Amino acid sequence: MKVYIYKIFERFWHWTQATSIFLLAITGFEIHGFYSLFGYKQAVIYHDRAAYGFITLIVFAIFWHFTTGEWRQYIPTMKFVKEQIDYYILGIFKGAEHPTNKLVYNKFNPLQRLIYLGLKIMVIPIMVFSGFAYMFFNYPNQTIELSGLGPVAAVHTMGAFFLVVFVIAHIYLTTTGHKPLTSIKAMVTGWEDMDEKEARAMVISEMKHGLQKTKAHLLTAKDQSKFLDEALAETENILGVKKENKFHDVIANSGAGYFKIDRSGHYVEVNKAWSNLYKFKKQEDAFGKHYSLSRSKEAFIELERSFNSVLKGETIEHGLVMRKCQDGSVGYHTITMTPWIADDQIVGVEGFILDIDPEYAAKMEWNVNDQKK
Amino acid sequence: MKKVIQVILVLLLPQIIVFVVVTNSFNTKHAAPSEPIMVNYITKKHQSTMKTVDHSKFEILQQEFKRPQDLTLACLSCHTERHKEVMVNNHWTWDRKEKLHGRDTISIGKKNILNNFCVGVGSNEKMCTKCHAGYGYNDKSFDFTKAENIDCIVCHDQTGLYEKVKGGMPKPGIDLNKIAQSVGKPEKDNCGSCHYLGGGGNNVKHGDLDSKMNDCTREIDVHMAKEGEDMSCTACHTTQNHKITGKLYALSSEDKNRVTCEQCHTDRPHHDKIIDNHSYRVACQTCHIPVYAKATPTKMIWDWSTAGRLDEDSMPITEKDAEGNVSYNGMKGTFVWDDHVIPEYYWFNGLADHFLITDTIKNIPVQMNSLAGSYKDKGIWAESKSVSKIWPVKVHRGKQPYDLVHKTLLLPKLWSEKKGDSAYWMDYNWANSLTAGMKYLHLPYSGKYGFVETEMYWPLNHQVSPADKALQCVDCHTAKPEGRLSKLNDFYLPGRNHFAMIDNIGLGLLIITLLGVAIHGGIRVVAKKKLNHD
Incomplete structure (x- = not known):
C-alpha cells in the first residue's frame, strides 16, 4: 500500500x-x-x-x-x-x-x-x-x-x-x-x-x-465558533432541546451534511447540505432509501462494518469515502458516525459528512490507480 | 503525466538550480576583463612628448667645461634653487634620519650602514662613490654643503655617454658640452647606471634590477617592456622638487615614502573578489613576481672567508661556474649565482631594523636588515598603520668578517690605489685590512677576527610578470614541500595546513561507517536469505 x-x-x-x-x-x-x-x-x-x-x-x-x-x-x-x-x-x-x-x-x-x-x-x-x-x-x-x-x-x-x-x-x-x-x-x-x-x-x-483540521476550519473560518456555542446554549435553555439534538443543530447550521439512519439502514433524515452533496433534488427524496445505494460494493461492506459498530455504541470517524451521487458522478467525503439515541436506546446512526478537497481526493485516486498498475 | 512532472521537479530541478548557482550561469557578465584596474596613470599614447626646453639653445651650455663643477654651476645659474633640493636628497647625503624598528631614530645611510656584499663604504669611499650624485667624495671629509659638487648630469644626461669613475668624477675625456645640451628628465639608464649595477655588477644586489630592463620583453617586466608601456623608473618613482618616491629596506627602516602597486592599480584591481581579498594579507609582488633575476643571474651567496687565493704571479684567482658566472674571485671569495630564482617569503609590515656595526651579534646568521611582521600583525593586533603582508624577498646570504671578542661585525678596508696601504684588494691581508677599516671609523677591534654567516633581505618590487604568469592558488595552497609558503608557518593556510588529529578521526569515522554499512548490509542479506529459506 x-x-x-x-x-x-x-x-x-x-x-x-x-x-x-x-x-x-x-x-x-x-x-x-x-x-x-x-x-x-x-x-x-x-x-x-x-x-x-x-x-x-x-x-x-x-x-x-x-x-x-x-x-x-x-x-x-x-x-x-x-x-x-x-x-x-x-x-x-x-x-x-x-x-x-x-x-x-x-x-x-x-x-x-x-x-x-x-x-x-x-x-x-x-x-x-x-x-x-x-x-x-x-x-x-x-x-x-x-x-x-x-x-x-x-x-x-x-x-x-x-x-x-x-x-x-x-x-x-x-x-x-x-x-x-x-x-x-x-x-x-x-x-x-x-x-x-x-x-x-x-x-x-x-x-x-x-478531520481535526476541517473541523477547526469550519468553526473558525467564519469566526462564528463563540457565537455558535452561545447560540446553542441559549437554544438549549429556551427550548429545552435535548443534548442528543445538539449534534443535529450544530450540523444544521454548518456546511456539513447531516444524516440519520435507522437500525434497518434507511435514511430517516438528511439536511440540505447532505442532499446537495449527494445531488438529490429534494431532501425528502432520500428518506427511506437504504444507505447501500450510494456505495460501491466494497465500500458498502466496509461501511456496514462501521455501521454495525456504531449500533453497538461506538463513535467512528471513518476515513475517506467515495460516494456515488444521484447523477452518477463521484465525490469524496469523510464520515463521522455516532449512535442515535432515543429514550436511552440506540435506535440508529446519526452523523455528518465533510466534503473533501478535490485535490486531495485526486491524490488518493492517483494512488488507487497506481496500485492498480 | 503529472507524476512525471513532479519527479522532474523534485529530482532534476535541484540539479539545475545548483548547477546554475554554482557556475553562475545567470550572470552573463562573469567573464572578467583582462586589464587590471588602473588609476593615476596616463598611458604613453596620451602623454605629451613635446619638449618645452631645448638646452642646446642656451649659450651658457655651449662653453667647453674645464671642470664638471663648472657645468653644475651653469645649471644652477638658471635653476637657481635646485641645489637646495638635491642637497637634502639621500642620493647626495647618503644619509637620512630613520627610526629603526623597535629602536631609536638614527642617522643611517650608505655612508655608515653595513651589507653583506662589499660590507661598507667607510675607508673605501673613492671606489664606492662612483655612484654618488656628486664630485670628489673621496673620504669622510667630503663637504656636503658645497653645491658645485652636485652631479646633475648623472641623472639628467640623455646622450647615454656619461660615465663616472673613482670619487664620482666623470670619466676623463667625456664630452661634457654635448651632455649638458642633452639634458632632460631621467630615463631608465640614468637610474640604472647605479641601481642596476649595485654590488659591483649587473643585477648583483637587487636581483630585480637589471640593465636588460632598458629593453626587455613583457615576460621580464610588464611595465618596462619595450612592446608595452615602456615605463621609465620615474613613472612609478614619481618625483617633484627632487623628492624621489620609493626606497628599499636595504637602507630604510620606516614605512614612509613608499612606491606601491596600489598607487596606480588600487588595492582591488582584479575584477575578482576572492583574489582582491588576498591583498589584505598578500603583497601584490608575491603573486606577480613569481621569479626574479629573469634576464641576468643575481648573486645569492657571497662567502668572504675563502678570499685570498692567488696565482703564482700573486694575482687573484678567478673561477667560473657552468653558466660562466664568476664562482670564485681571489679578491672577494666564493659566489653562488642564480637566475629565475624563486623568492623566499616573509611577513612584512614596512618596518625594518638594521644591524649596525656597533651592535653585538646575538643570533647567527646575523640579519643585516630584519623585516618586521608576522601573521598576527593585523587588525587590532597590528603594530603599524599597515598590516603585515606576505612579501617576496631575495635573501642574500654571506659570510663576512666579525670580531671574535667583541662579537661585532667588522669593516674591512678593501680598496686603495697602492699596495701597502692595508687595503685587502692590494695586500690580501685580513688583519691589516680590518684594523685599518675599524680604525677609520674609530671603532674598537680586538684584533681577532672570524667569519660569520649573515643574511640580507631585499623585498622584491620589479620584474613584474605578465598576469598569466602570476602565481596560482595551489602554488601556496598546497601541503607539498615545494609550496611557496611551506616555510611561512605561523598561520593556518587552507589547503596547506591540516589538523592531523581531526583528519585522522574524520577519515577513521568514515572508514568505520563504510565498514559498518558493509557488515550490517551483509548480515541483512544473509539473514533475509535464511529467513526466506526457513
Missing part, C-alpha cells in the same frame, strides 16, 4: 540539499587539500556559491517548516529510541517489524528525529557560521576579527566529516524500508510503500488530522 508522506516542497528541498551537500563536500575536501578535481580556485568559487545557494534554501526550508507545522516532526523524544536501536541491531536481521509507525506528525522514527534535529540545530548552523567566519573574518579591517583561521577550519572540517559520515549512513538506512528502494522512491514521488498495518496507522492518523 502506498501512502503520501513527503510533500512536494519537502522533496524538492531534500534533493536540492542533497546536491548542495554533495557539491560542498567534494569542493570542500579539495580545498582542504585531499585531492585535485576542479582546480583550487574553481573549487573555492563553487564552494562559496554552493554555500550561498544552500543558505537560501535553508531560509526557505525554515519558513516552510514553521508555516506548515512540519517542525513538529523534529520534536525530540526518547520514547522507542531503545526499541529503534534494538531493531537496527537485532530485529532487522530477524525480519521483525519496525518498532514505530509513520504518522502524520510522526513520520520519522525517534532516532531519525534526534539525528535530523541535531543536524538542523547543530551541525548545519555550525557549518554555516564557521563557513561565514571562513569567508569574512579571515582578513583584518573587518568588524569582527579572528586571530587565525585555525579554529574555524578545525570546526568546519569536523562538521564536514560528520556530514559525510551522516550521508553514508543515511543512504544506507534508506534500504531498511518496506523494500530496499522504498524510501528513495518515496522521497522522489512522495508516496511511500508500506505494509498493510503501517499504512493503516498512517492513513488513520492522516484522516484524524484531516
Whole structure:
C-alpha cells in the first residue's frame, strides 16, 4: 500500500540539499587539500556559491517548516529510541517489524528525529557560521576579527566529516524500508510503500488530522465558533432541546451534511447540505432509501462494518469515502458516525459528512490507480 | 503525466538550480576583463612628448667645461634653487634620519650602514662613490654643503655617454658640452647606471634590477617592456622638487615614502573578489613576481672567508661556474649565482631594523636588515598603520668578517690605489685590512677576527610578470614541500595546513561507517536469505 508522506516542497528541498551537500563536500575536501578535481580556485568559487545557494534554501526550508507545522516532526523524544536501536541491531536481521509507525506528525522514527534535529540545530548552523567566519573574518579591517583561521577550519572540517559520515549512513538506512528502494522512491514521488498495518496507522492518523483540521476550519473560518456555542446554549435553555439534538443543530447550521439512519439502514433524515452533496433534488427524496445505494460494493461492506459498530455504541470517524451521487458522478467525503439515541436506546446512526478537497481526493485516486498498475 | 512532472521537479530541478548557482550561469557578465584596474596613470599614447626646453639653445651650455663643477654651476645659474633640493636628497647625503624598528631614530645611510656584499663604504669611499650624485667624495671629509659638487648630469644626461669613475668624477675625456645640451628628465639608464649595477655588477644586489630592463620583453617586466608601456623608473618613482618616491629596506627602516602597486592599480584591481581579498594579507609582488633575476643571474651567496687565493704571479684567482658566472674571485671569495630564482617569503609590515656595526651579534646568521611582521600583525593586533603582508624577498646570504671578542661585525678596508696601504684588494691581508677599516671609523677591534654567516633581505618590487604568469592558488595552497609558503608557518593556510588529529578521526569515522554499512548490509542479506529459506 502506498501512502503520501513527503510533500512536494519537502522533496524538492531534500534533493536540492542533497546536491548542495554533495557539491560542498567534494569542493570542500579539495580545498582542504585531499585531492585535485576542479582546480583550487574553481573549487573555492563553487564552494562559496554552493554555500550561498544552500543558505537560501535553508531560509526557505525554515519558513516552510514553521508555516506548515512540519517542525513538529523534529520534536525530540526518547520514547522507542531503545526499541529503534534494538531493531537496527537485532530485529532487522530477524525480519521483525519496525518498532514505530509513520504518522502524520510522526513520520520519522525517534532516532531519525534526534539525528535530523541535531543536524538542523547543530551541525548545519555550525557549518554555516564557521563557513561565514571562513569567508569574512579571515582578513583584518573587518568588524569582527579572528586571530587565525585555525579554529574555524578545525570546526568546519569536523562538521564536514560528520556530514559525510551522516550521508553514508543515511543512504544506507534508506534500504531498511518496506523494500530496499522504498524510501528513495518515496522521497522522489512522495508516496511511500508500506505494509498493510503501517499504512493503516498512517492513513488513520492522516484522516484524524484531516478531520481535526476541517473541523477547526469550519468553526473558525467564519469566526462564528463563540457565537455558535452561545447560540446553542441559549437554544438549549429556551427550548429545552435535548443534548442528543445538539449534534443535529450544530450540523444544521454548518456546511456539513447531516444524516440519520435507522437500525434497518434507511435514511430517516438528511439536511440540505447532505442532499446537495449527494445531488438529490429534494431532501425528502432520500428518506427511506437504504444507505447501500450510494456505495460501491466494497465500500458498502466496509461501511456496514462501521455501521454495525456504531449500533453497538461506538463513535467512528471513518476515513475517506467515495460516494456515488444521484447523477452518477463521484465525490469524496469523510464520515463521522455516532449512535442515535432515543429514550436511552440506540435506535440508529446519526452523523455528518465533510466534503473533501478535490485535490486531495485526486491524490488518493492517483494512488488507487497506481496500485492498480 | 503529472507524476512525471513532479519527479522532474523534485529530482532534476535541484540539479539545475545548483548547477546554475554554482557556475553562475545567470550572470552573463562573469567573464572578467583582462586589464587590471588602473588609476593615476596616463598611458604613453596620451602623454605629451613635446619638449618645452631645448638646452642646446642656451649659450651658457655651449662653453667647453674645464671642470664638471663648472657645468653644475651653469645649471644652477638658471635653476637657481635646485641645489637646495638635491642637497637634502639621500642620493647626495647618503644619509637620512630613520627610526629603526623597535629602536631609536638614527642617522643611517650608505655612508655608515653595513651589507653583506662589499660590507661598507667607510675607508673605501673613492671606489664606492662612483655612484654618488656628486664630485670628489673621496673620504669622510667630503663637504656636503658645497653645491658645485652636485652631479646633475648623472641623472639628467640623455646622450647615454656619461660615465663616472673613482670619487664620482666623470670619466676623463667625456664630452661634457654635448651632455649638458642633452639634458632632460631621467630615463631608465640614468637610474640604472647605479641601481642596476649595485654590488659591483649587473643585477648583483637587487636581483630585480637589471640593465636588460632598458629593453626587455613583457615576460621580464610588464611595465618596462619595450612592446608595452615602456615605463621609465620615474613613472612609478614619481618625483617633484627632487623628492624621489620609493626606497628599499636595504637602507630604510620606516614605512614612509613608499612606491606601491596600489598607487596606480588600487588595492582591488582584479575584477575578482576572492583574489582582491588576498591583498589584505598578500603583497601584490608575491603573486606577480613569481621569479626574479629573469634576464641576468643575481648573486645569492657571497662567502668572504675563502678570499685570498692567488696565482703564482700573486694575482687573484678567478673561477667560473657552468653558466660562466664568476664562482670564485681571489679578491672577494666564493659566489653562488642564480637566475629565475624563486623568492623566499616573509611577513612584512614596512618596518625594518638594521644591524649596525656597533651592535653585538646575538643570533647567527646575523640579519643585516630584519623585516618586521608576522601573521598576527593585523587588525587590532597590528603594530603599524599597515598590516603585515606576505612579501617576496631575495635573501642574500654571506659570510663576512666579525670580531671574535667583541662579537661585532667588522669593516674591512678593501680598496686603495697602492699596495701597502692595508687595503685587502692590494695586500690580501685580513688583519691589516680590518684594523685599518675599524680604525677609520674609530671603532674598537680586538684584533681577532672570524667569519660569520649573515643574511640580507631585499623585498622584491620589479620584474613584474605578465598576469598569466602570476602565481596560482595551489602554488601556496598546497601541503607539498615545494609550496611557496611551506616555510611561512605561523598561520593556518587552507589547503596547506591540516589538523592531523581531526583528519585522522574524520577519515577513521568514515572508514568505520563504510565498514559498518558493509557488515550490517551483509548480515541483512544473509539473514533475509535464511529467513526466506526457513
